[in-house]
Amino acid sequence: MARVTQVTERSPMLSAERSRSAVLASAFVRGTFAAGLGLGAITVLVMVLWISSSSPDSGPGGALHVATGLWLLAHGAELVRTETLSGHPAPVATVPLLLTVLPLWLAYRAGRDSTESGGAEDPAGRRSAVGVCCAVSAGYLLVVLGVAAYARNSGLPADRASLAFPPAVLVVLVVAAGVWASRGRPWGPVLAWAPLRVQEAAARARFRAGLEAALRAAAAGVAMLLGGGALLVAVALVWHAGEVQESFLTLAGHWAGRICVLLLALAFVPNAAMWAASYGLGPGFALGTASTATPLTFGGHPALPDFPLLAAVPAQGPGTAANWASVAVPLAAGLVLARFTARAAVPVSGSREGAWGAGGTAAVAALAAAGCGAGAALLAAASGGALGTGALAEFGPVWWLVGPAALVWAAVIGVPAALLTRAWRLREQGWSWRRDVSSTEDERPEPAPDEETGGKPRASGPLAERYDFLSAGSWHGEGARKARWASLRRGSGGLMADFPAGHTEARTDPRADLVADPRPDPRADLVADPRSDAVPVPQDPRPDPAPVPQDSPRRAASQDLPRDAVQDAEKTGDTSGNETESAGTGAGADTGTDTGTGTSASRAENGGAGAEDGAGTGGGGTGTGRLPDAQGHAETGREDAP
Template identity: 50%
Template sequence: MTARRRSSPPPLSRLRDRSPGLADALVGGAVAAGLGLAAFAVLAVMLWITSPYPDSGPGGALHVAAALWLLAHGAELVRTDTLSGAPAPVGVPPLLLLALPVWLLHRAARDTADGGGGGGGDGSGERTEVVDVVAGPPAASAGTAWAGAALGYVTVAALAALYAAGGPLRPSWVSAGVCVPLVAVVAAGAGVWSARGRPGGPLRRLLGVLPVGLRRLILDPDGRPGAATRAVAAGLAVLLGGGALLMALSLVGHGAVAQRALLGLTEGWSGRFAVLLLCAALVPNAAVWGAAYALGPGFALGTGHVVSPLSSAPAPFLPSFPLLAAVPEAGEGRPVHWMAGVVPVIAGVLVGRIVAQGAVAGERGGTRPGRGRGVVWSAGRTARAAGVAAVLCAALLAGLAALAGGPLGGAGLACFGPVWWQVGTAALTWLLLVAVPTALAVRAWRCRMPGVEGPGAAEAGASRASHGAAPRDALYGHGAQDDTEYEPYVFLPADPAREPYVFLPADPAREPYGSLSADSAREPYRSLPADPAPQSYDASPGIREHRRNDSAPRPATAPEPDGP
């Protein structure tokens, strides 16, 4: 008698059955890394072919392409063919080159998590379900797609680093082992989050360690960016845009020097084209350098050579490069250089104004739909929101300054670019001095506008109670002082002349007075009137119009909610 033994599936098949979509995620991450490397390789080989004086064969061009791909991720390179024979570090990454690898990995992770659907939702946090007639392979879970895409990308990056180690630009293993996986994890995570419809739940869990009042400034209960987040985005855009404008104006003023630098670097058109491509890739770096210059600390062009609006001390032996022609002449700063301080002032004013818009919910034509007249934040909360926006904006700008600079050699060129902690400190100082007073002033001015419920809301509620209507405290179960921490949102009806209705969030864990309606899938919020009179509602998929039933009697107390 012979016993028939069952053949067990291979380990890879068992792993694929246990984690559906893992193989697709690994392949997607590897393909994304391969496409990015291929794009760099095609560009490097094209420039090598068109160069009239090629220094090496196609293998050297491919080694340089792999090294530049790693440099774009923030990995530091080591140049071995120096005149002195000592290796020199190269750590200034062209930030624009990072856009293509990040986009490829983001799209690969998104498609894997979405099952190849090409998008995970409409951005409202609700995932769109698509039913196919022919069932395909199961879509990967969020964790599987995230880990698989990042792991496949890092695997190809490790092979590229091994290949680039044999060229003239060798990667630093420590920086490559830290920067490339970090970029892969962030880009893949953003792709999976986009495939899930950009829900606010992960952000709430990430911000769960913060106090409730601070969380509400960063993220609204509906998952949208809060007032502080919107102010941070606007302030950072103004600082970077102003820095790029300063660089462009200075480059135009020194146009003859930039032209001589471009024509003197190389004689062939292919070499000049390569220099122009490098200048374009360094434009985001120049914007960060310009922002550092406008803030005051400036940037370093070597050890002991700092360029700022107060004084400029460029290095005596700078390389002939077109973008470096925008550096001001050596000497003390003049009034035309001091005018760069207008950029952080404008950024601070804009940050304060956006915070004040969030503080006054009754602004007409506000930036957020569905908000009408309502309660104004207290002065303390408005100042805290402006302070939080200043801290976040300064932290992001300090991170960009750390990425935009680095060493370009040893000794005198070991420090090239802005110093991140100086830039962060200067940005925080400017924004605190400008944004906080601006937010308080705009809030105080808009409180005087008609239709805005200001600090006298409690007295108004008491007046309504004396006329037979229940005050707001009876609806919320909280005192008026709780508005500073748990501010209700106001839903404006179609006719602003009618009485506005308070729009209460539905998360009982985060909002103590929120309540879910019976059908939470279609209507996750309950609308309660500010004046508790019987109401009739006309619900529609678009804007809901609240109509008041004047024929019904007005109760003296607030009605009991019928939901949980």
């Protein structure tokens, strides 16, 4: 038998901890991959539009050069147009803000994912956030340099000086934000170069809470400025719909070109919103070196390129009421800033626990106003830029005027509104005029009468709850009584008469008397003979039916009666029994049967009065607990009520 030898090959065991160089290499690759994704997305869009064009101006190489130029422009790089009518190069520095969203988001994700998944650790076992940030930024900027080198010989090359600022600085800041977010957003590394007093203050929880609240309020104010500006742009486009349509149709004659113009206009919508916000703040925006549009006036000689969004600018001349209405945008931004600040100052409305003082609230609102002004200045600088060297050298909002204007509006409106909102949230809940309790007690309405109890008010308490299960409509209704009578008549073998035709009134609900009077009369539910000429019925020779179980609902209800009510009922029954025995009906009371013999004898001896005594005797002397009917027979299926 051949001997089988099993050989096991052991692969080298990898270390559980990744080395620092491997982590940095992974971060570098992530940065390169993020830049390639953004460039590829823009390239695909441009190539699709180039393919769909019926008469393109250049070949695939020209389309690729346009795609690389747009990608560099999205990072803030300044492009240079070499093919101009004058022959002199002209700068293109107006960045479509919507086009920057995808590249910056990819860079942010690269920095965040590199720290979370790789866990960049130095030999001491601590995260090296600075190393990861530098590695991701280096990989991303390497692609930027390669693309700039490729586009150098195209019709839209990038200015070399503009590649350092803002593209390089912007990429590093965005990647650092991603790394900071992955580490839980600690404030220690951010304030590492701040003065010692600021670092000591940052160690306190209240300071961090105030700083975070100020940042949120500032972001909300800037967002409100952009939202209000977008609303103004929409109103202006509708107001100048004719000019906008004419400009749109003039730029492109076929559908592929019109799609390109439409996409370019959509990319500039955030720019237009910031321009409108600057217009509402007061400084307005420049339309060349010799013209500025403000709510008060629009003069000079504007240099307007033919573009649909620029066709919606206000008309030249002094401002009107419609132009002055644009100041509602900064007013709304200040109120939103105050709202966010007050909510952070008073977390729980109506409670002073954990609430800030008036001074702290005002300080946070002022800090938020400063942040709102800084954000507005940054967006104003990014939304504008030169489009030429002559009249279009200044185009868009002036950031160093927009920033202070936003600060003043936010501080003047936001700080007082934040204090007022804080006071409103600290108010005691349920403010109302005091009422005199003694005067209102006499004015309480009486309880409405209940129809089921015969107009008597329904009592409340344990006694009413005990008899709440008794049903007046189902047991005492005419249909139910006829059904019981027919059942008894069939059981008697035809000895019982038909249901009396004139007796159609439903019996009253015994529950009404029980609820109104806690001491009921046990004879109230006894059935009297509806006919005055009752004929004695012979005794039924059949044996008595089985007794009713003692745990039936109605007997249980009678057992739950108060003790004094039960004793009173027993005394009444004994008295009735004694009177019956004196009338000659004692035999019917002592037998304990339901045949009604004693009742018939009592009727024969005493006439009409004996019927009443016999009924009382049958109710008090029966041992089965069933009540006799009008003919003297026990009514099956019904138990005696208390």
